[in-house]
Amino acid sequence: MPDPFRLLAPKPRGLERDAVELALADGRRVQVARVRDPRARRLRLSVDERGARLTLPPRASLAAGERFLAEHRDWLAVQLAQYACDAIAPLQRDATATLPLRSARLPLRWESGRYARLRRTDTALVFAAPAGADDAALRRALRDFYTGEARADLGRWLPRQLPSLPRPPRRVQFKVMSSQWGSLAPDGSVALDLSLVLARPSAFQYVLVHELCHLIRPDHSRTFWREVETRCPAWRAERDYFHAEGRRLKATLRILLGN
Template sequence: MPSPPSSLARLLAPKPRAIERESLELHLPDGRVVALQRVRDPRARRLKLSVDERGARLTLPPRSSLAAGDRFLAEHRDWLLAQLDRYALDQVPALQPGVTAQLPLRGAQLPLRWREGRYAGVRRDPDDPQALLFVQPARAGEAALRRALREFYEAEARADLGRWLPRYLPALPRPPRRVAFKPMSSQWGSLAPDGSMALDLSLVLARPSAYEYVLVHELCHLIRADHSRAFWREVEARFPHWRQERDYFHREGRRLKATLRALCGKPGR
């Protein structure tokens, strides 16, 4: 019997199962209650517990029972506690209109004052250049306030970029085609084959030297597209203290990403 045409075969083939997600509250022995995302992933081959800027996540393969997941979670509860304590992800404050009293920027916490106004926006406080002012319309929803904060952070990130980039351009074969800022889950930056650069928006929350290192790292990929010794020599020549900044991200990276997520919402929101 001849096989059906490939287009018909695709129509008749069973559709892949979708990833199923469920948010739960996990009660810890010390009295804390943390959010846990339980995910059933058809691609998963084993039970997995992870902690990143999104919080705690339990991944189950398609055939694993919920009881098996609960047992796995109980067996690894100490590890989960250690990870949460290490990055203090369950203590990252969310944006609370009229309540949040400070915002992170460039490795510091700046005082924040709220004021009612016509349009949502964040800017430097005219009465105190070292503080911030959040203008909040009376009917502004959470999404509008988060969007205003993201726009403020991107403007600040671009201001830093404008200060640093001219210093490095003369020694590069070409400038980046464009630079986009966005929340990134695992990377801090990337460079596409066409020269377009993406940088994690949470870099503006980090100390400036760490942000500048990521910029230099990605710019050096315009010279070498790999991570060979030759690439690292290019980084070293431009940023001799890059190892200290890499260690900084190992210590603080997850918290930086979690803080941006808590304040500005999930990517795409």
């Protein structure tokens, strides 16, 4: 029987969001997303491809948050400038000169063709498209190319893992995922984030190994991590790589594909 007192208990508060404007030292005014997070333990200012974000713990006052912003506005200006320099532009015919692939930027050559198609040569990428191809067609061709490259990597790595698994994955598919890098469904299907093909190959392999090890252990117990370490001894370095580069990789793919 359900506990009646539990049913009457207040539900935990979720995230509360709004925005505040901050004047930088050079006179520019920037919008900072302000998020009150019940799990936060301290004030925190961060910057990513979406802009600046101030996280407040439940008991922090708005005035304390504004003082914190003012104290860190010089740091914020530097971080925003860095993201502006590193930002990648959307795919544009005859203007995009390089494309990311496997932690590198490859030169891109445009040429005329009967249909939109991107292919890789020994020295560069070649994007062929008819004169009337619209942006959507170009982005579909780019997504097809990245999916094909990701599947080529999968074809090299997966056969080595299969002998040590209790069963093979039912299927492996690539998706554009918002936060996760991979997941294992109850039926044994593996989903992997397509932006992994932009990462360094060793990091991509780690995510694949991580999800395959869930076929052995569905949890994140010590036994699970021992299975991961047996197959990927440097998994901690790859996890740190995603902490440092993950947002940028996902943002790059979203921008290029127009998501």
